[in-house]
Amino acid sequence: MTTHSLLQVWRDKKRVLTRFLSVVVLLFSPVLYAQETATDEQLDQVKQAIKKEKSTIKEVDQERERLLKQLQSDELAISQQTKSLRNTDKKLDNTQQTLRRLTEEKQQLTNKKQQQEALLAKQLRAAYSTGHHDYLKLILNQENPGKVQRTVSYYQYLNTARIKEIEAFQSTITQLNEVEQQQRSQQQQLAQLKKKQQVDKQALETGKQRREKTVNALNNQLMSAKQQLEKLEAEEESLVAALARIARLSKQDFSLSGLSSLRGKLNWPVKGRINRSFGSRKQGYLKWKGVLLAASSGKTISTIHHGVVLFSDWLKGYGLVTVIDHGDGYMSLYGHNQALLKSVGDRVETGEPIALVGQSGGQNQSALYFEIRHNGKAVNPKLWCR
Structure with a gap:
């Protein structure tokens, strides 16, 4: 076969293939169009669902803030x-x-x-x-x-x-x-x-x-593990920020010598079983910065050492809180109280009543949350209290 004949055959095959592809496109174009349309509708539904979910989350957050x-x-x-x-x-x-x-x-x-x-x-x-x-x-x-x-x-x-x-x-x-x-x-x-x-x-x-x-x-507002972690993170950040703020506002009192020489010599603020130990897992990567002491509601809480009251108010996640400055960068914190017996600026002596055990901050059981901090860093209370 000559070169001209081969070229003609190729051209005929090309025309047939072109017609075939055209028919295929005509036959399948409605299906493709339907699939594309379906995909767009699903995407719109997903977008609407996301929007609704965000709106619901916002409403839940607002309601939770109102309840808090x-x-x-x-x-x-x-x-x-x-x-x-x-x-x-x-x-x-x-x-x-x-x-x-x-x-x-x-x-x-x-x-x-x-x-x-x-x-x-x-x-x-x-x-x-x-x-x-x-x-x-x-x-x-x-x-x-x-x-x-x-x-x-x-x-x-x-x-x-x-x-x-x-x-x-x-x-x-x-x-x-x-x-x-x-x-x-x-x-x-x-x-x-x-x-x-x-x-x-x-x-x-x-x-x-x-x-x-x-x-x-x-x-009744159920939260996922991620939401619980975020909540605890926010509460801890709020506590750290509050302690930093009151530390800046406090005036140095040279009559307060701190707790350095009192390791292992102090009494616990209230007698009770330790339900949560310092350093134990709290949620996710978060750990307990203090101890949770089980005690009956209304029981008297005493300060571990003399000092000056720096904070006496309600704090999210910790309820009614008293913070006492002991000097030399040492502070003690007492949370989840039922009542606060001292006001900011009051001087307190060792063993003096400062609060009553409660379950404030949304707790279901009465207990005292107790921390000792030095220069803003939490330390293990067991090293100081006997």
């Missing part, structure tokens, strides 16, 4: 109500002690009054029986001047004694009246304090119920 603010308000109110009730109970106890003292004092004065009445009655009877009731007649009936003088002196002595006893009796009556008046006043105060105690207890119970509802609402 409500929790903060509830727990601050509980702290104030607990503190008020504690003060009322203390005043009530002092009033009852005062009443007991006044009752004893009244009994002593009553006994004294009865003794003085008996003595005065005896003196009056003696004076009457010897005729001392007529002083002028007694003098005129005496013949011996010396005897008259002795009689006058004796009479004056008895008269002075009676006057002294009468004055003492009057003083006793006055004291007794004053004691009875104080007693009535204390009884009225006692009745008022008992009413206030009932009001405080009711307010505290209402606050606890409101907090429980808030905590339940927070717990």
Whole structure:
């Protein structure tokens, strides 16, 4: 076959192939178009789903922030109500002690009054029986001047004694009246304090119920492990930032020498089992920077060493927190409290009550979260407390 014939055959095959491809394109183009259209629709659906999910997450985050603010308000109110009730109970106890003292004092004065009445009655009877009731007649009936003088002196002595006893009796009556008046006043105060105690207890119970509802609402918001980790990271960053801020604001107190020389010598702020140890795993890569001490709600928390209160307020994730500066870069932190007993700037002595154990910060069990930090870095409390 010649070159021209071969070229013609190639051209014919090319035309056939072209027609075939055209037919294939015509046949399959609807399918391809349908697939492309389907893919676009799926993409739109995915985009809508992502948008909806973001909107839901935003709403959940906003609701969680609202609940956290409500929790903060509830727990601050509980702290104030607990503190008020504690003060009322203390005043009530002092009033009852005062009443007991006044009752004893009244009994002593009553006994004294009865003794003085008996003595005065005896003196009056003696004076009457010897005729001392007529002083002028007694003098005129005496013949011996010396005897008259002795009689006058004796009479004056008895008269002075009676006057002294009468004055003492009057003083006793006055004291007794004053004691009875104080007693009535204390009884009225006692009745008022008992009413206030009932009001405080009711307010505290209402606050606890409101907090429980808030905590339940927070717990119902299920979070993934990633969200929990992010939450704990945010809380820890907030704590570190707060400690750095108060450290900058605090003034150096040269009377505070720190804790360096007290390793292994300090008492724990509250007696209880350690539920979480320093350095143990918390969530993901996060570790505990302090210890969690199990203790019953309302138990007294004492400062480990003397110092100055730097922080006394609510902090996200840690609830009601007290931070104490011990000097030389050392600070101790006490979290999840039910009530804070000290204010910023207060000086506290070793072992002095500073807070009450609670479960603030959204905790379900009462416990104390306790940290010791040196120059902002958390250290193991077990090295300092015995």
